[in-house]
Amino acid sequence: xxxxxxxxxxxxxxxxxxxxxxxxxxxxxxxxxxxxxxxxxxxxxxxxxxxxxxxxxxxxxxxxxxxxxxxxxxxxxxxxxxxxxxxxxxxxxxxxxxxxxxxxxxxxxxxxxxxxxxxxxxxxxxxxxxxxxxxxxxxxxxxxxxxxxxxxxxxxxxxxxxxxxxxxxxxxxxxxxxxxxxxxxxxxxxxxxxxxxxxxxxxxxxxxxxxxxxxxxxxxxxxxxxxxxxxxxxxxxxxxxxxxxxxxxxxxxxxxxxxxxxxxxxxxxxxxxxxxxxxxxxxxxxxxxxxxxxxxxxxxxxxxxxxxxxxxxxxxxxxxxxxxxxxxxxxxxxxxxxxxxxxxxxxxxxxxxxxxxxxxxxxxxxxxxxxxxxxxxxxxxxxxxxxxxxxxxxxxxxxxxxxxxxxxxxxxxxxxxxxxxxxxxxxxxxxxxxxxxxxxxxxxxxxxxxxxxxxxxxxxxxxxxxxxxxxxxxxxxxxxxxxxxxxxxxxxxxxxxxxxxxxxxxxxxxxxxxxxxxxxxxxxxxxxxxxxxxxxxxxxxxxxxxxxxxxxxxxxxxxxxxxxxxxxxxxxxxxxxxxxxxxxxxxxxxxxxxxxxxxxxxxxxxxxxxxxxxxxxxxxxxxxxxxxxxxxxxxxxx
RNA sequence: GCCACAUUAGCUCAGUCGGUAGAGCAACGGUUUCGUAAACCGUAGGUCGGCAGUUCGAUUCUGCCAUGUGGCUCCA
Numbered sequence: 019x020x021x022x023x024x025x026x027x028x029x030x031x032x033x034x035x036x037x038x039x040x041x042x043x044x045x046x047x048x049x050x051x052x053x054x055x056x057x058x059x060x061x062x063x064x065x066x067x068x069x070x071x072x073x074x075x076x077x078x079x080x081x082x083x084x085x086x087x088x089x090x091x092x093x094x095x096x097x098x099x100x101x102x103x104x105x106x107x108x109x110x111x112x113x114x115x116x117x118x119x120x121x122x123x124x125x126x127x128x129x130x131x132x133x134x135x136x137x138x139x140x141x142x143x144x145x146x147x148x149x150x151x152x153x154x155x156x157x158x159x160x161x162x163x164x165x166x167x168x169x170x171x172x173x174x175x176x177x178x179x180x181x182x183x184x185x186x187x188x189x190x191x192x193x194x195x196x197x198x199x200x201x202x203x204x205x206x207x208x209x210x211x212x213x214x215x216x217x218x219x220x221x222x223x224x225x226x227x228x229x230x231x232x233x234x235x236x237x238x239x240x241x242x243x244x245x246x247x248x249x250x251x252x253x254x255x256x257x258x259x260x261x262x263x264x265x266x267x268x269x270x271x272x273x274x275x276x277x278x279x280x281x282x283x284x285x286x287x288x289x290x291x292x293x294x295x296x297x298x299x300x301x302x303x304x305x306x307x308x309x310x311x312x313x314x315x316x317x318x319x320x321x322x323x324x325x326x327x328x329x330x331x332x333x334x335x336x337x338x339x340x341x342x343x344x345x346x347x348x349x350x351x352x353x354x355x356x357x358x359x360x361x362x363x364x365x366x367x368x369x370x371x372x373x374x375x376x377x378x379x380x381x382x383x384x385x386x387x388x389x390x391x392x393x394x395x396x397x398x399x400x401x402x403x404x405x406x407x408x409x410x411x412x413x414x415x416x417x418x419x420x421x422x423x424x425x426x427x428x429x430x431x432x433x434x435x436x437x438x439x440x441x442x443x444x445x446x447x448x449x450x451x452x453x454x455x456x457x458x459x460x461x462x463x464x465x466x467x468x469x470x471x472x473x474x475x476x477x478x479x480x481x482x483x484x485x486x487x488x489x490x491x492x493x494x495x496x497x498x499x500x501x502x503x504x505x506x507x508x509x510x511x512x513x514x515x516x517x518x519x520x521x522x523x524x525x526x527x528x529x530x531x532x533x534x535x536x537x538x539x540x541x542x543x544x545x546x547x548x549x550x551x552x553x554x555x556x557x558x559x560x561x562x563x564x565x566x567x568x569x570x571x572x573x574x575x576x577x578x579x580x581x582x583x584x585x586x587x588x589x590x591x592x593x594x595x596x597x598x599x600x601x602x603x604x605x606x607x608x609x610x611x612x613x614x615x616x617x618x619x620x621x622x623x624x625x626x627x628x629x630x631x632x633x634x635x636x637x638x639x640x641x642x643x644x645x646x647x648x649x650x651x652x653x654x655x656x
Numbered sequence: 657g658c659c660a661c662a663u664u665a666g667c668u669c670a671g672u673c674g675g676u677a678g679a680g681c682a683a684c685g686g687u688u689u690c691g692u693a694a695a696c697c698g699u700a701g702g703u704c705g706g707c708a709g710u711u712c713g714a715u716u717c718u719g720c721c722a723u724g725u726g727g728c729u730c731c732a
Contacts, residue, residue, distance in 0.1 A: 121727095128659095128660090129659055129660060130660080131660060131661070132660075132661065132726095133661095216726095217660090217726055217727070218659085218660055218661085218726080218727080219659070219660070219726060219727030219728065220658060220659025220660065220727065220728055220729095221658095221659080221727070221728045221729090222658075222659095222728060222729065225728075225729075226729085227657080227658070227728075227729045227730085231658055231659050231728075232659085232728090233659070233660080234659085234727070234728080236726090236727080262724095262725095266667075267667085273723095273724090274723095275705085275722070275723045275724080279722095279723065279724085327732090330732060331732055333730090333732095334730090334731080334732070350732095351732090382731090384730080384731080385657050385658095385729080385730065385731095386657070386723090387657065387658070387659095387727085387728080387729080387730090388657090388729080388730065388731080389724090390725090394731085480732055481732075482732080504732095565692090567689085567690070567691055568689040568690060568691095569689060570689075595687090595688070595689070595690095595695095596688095596689095596690085596694085596695075597688090597689085597690045597691090597694085597695060598690070598691055598692060599690085599691085599692065599693065599694065599695090600690095600693080600694050600695075601692090601693095602691095602692050602693055603692095603693035603694055604693085604694085605693090606693055607693080613692080615691070615692065617690095617691055618691090619691085627691085627692080629692060634692080635691095635692055
């Protein structure tokens, strides 16, 4: 007999050897059917694993936090089985559960195409319908190597060979298919109620681009059809927000192959949006003590040699051009120029902190496959600034900066964050350890002081200094990295930056690179996806559309338009020979936040009818009141 | 850069099992002058992404290239 102790303290006696499913059956068949795995003495195990000694048992149903991974991983095995049955020459590699799904990498020539997915899905459904049990095997390393060698599964042999030679190796078999796997798995394939294969992709063996390119299939699975459908629905929602689609629809920007990949042409409405952001950025930065600088798009090779870019970052830069016998490079960053401005004269501790800010457009050679709408481009505008300060000023400056970043992003409607501090990589860093420690502490204590929870990315700093990265959460829960605050021990050293301290000694200042929005292009992309193109009034490229009911109202409407423009609003007028229903529809499709409709009634009473995108028809108001309403909303960043 | 897939009018898309193409919207012209999400009639618009090859004939088949999309890698 084995005594099984349950979480509520009660005990069951079960014939030895006993499995979690034996115990579940003791309680009820309903419970047994609902279980998918178990925890024995805290360890995740299969339901049918046998135990001879007494144990503590926690049965896991579909709603357990661990259940999803077990399901996904089991479906990955089912997919691999289906693939092996359909395409026996395929070699299997690895297939983990990931967030929202799973994938499996196969070595197959030619690679899988989307068209294969349907066939594989059908086969998978057959395997599920057969309700094959997942059976666990325990092997030595040698047994595993022998098994997979026999099958010609060279990747599995490689994985097994890399294991410790004393390691206990487990493998799972369902039907004709056996895979090396730590487990646990579902008791049988029939437990899978809803799955879908989503896409194919290329992926390097072991994630290394010098290795062979494998063929990856992505899929997802759920315990119910309903969950699967709502997931697929969410994917559709994300598609509707796609900034590339909305950018075209709303005529904001284009990326034209005749111009070049990754290079953005901002159309008038997009440029208007950018300018609104720029103006706000300039105003707030001026108020926070930043000084604006402006620097060229190219610079001599010598400058980039001194900065270290040509040794550390050449692959990310466009090729040089020769001018009068000298090599010049298009700038991938603004920092060396800002350093030159700092170094243009002797600096006193009294001047510090100096904060140079620039919306500087930089160009980087990004690999063609990585380009993506506005999110990843080759020419973009950083909302860049460099803070140069004394060691004593460090903590306060970082703290101000964090607060500033939060406040600034809040104006755009972003209030949820994840914050990461990246610390020194032991293998790869420049500068003194003391400075690193001080800088890392400054970052952490500033976050703590402002009351921001953060995670530490150990060893993830750049070679030149530790950093804070902030991710903002959008309306459908996706995270986007924008803000970055990076220490730099490299440039101050290389360019011999100094200041004269109180004691008359020349000292090296601290330098911080920072961007709050990251890149304006990317940030606009995020804004579009977050708002679905429904920009708040203060940002909307066209804030108001004036709509005369008929040609008879044209003159009054044009006068009102001029008033709007004179008052600084971004307004347009629709003078087409269309019924107002059509004019309204067209303004709605353009997502214009406010419409002013003018007909006989309005002209008689000297008013305008207001229709907002948010609230629909709000009726007639006096002209002064209409202007006031708009001004208020804009002031509140609405 | 790598793997897979895609590219037809300004936009969204249909179509040709190889005989050089069509719709809706947009544009333009005319009619209409209308009260809160689509008035009516007409006109024009395409080297079917580019270059080769196969073929009597290629938008269609094949190859290469460009660009895009989904991933991989990269993102100091």
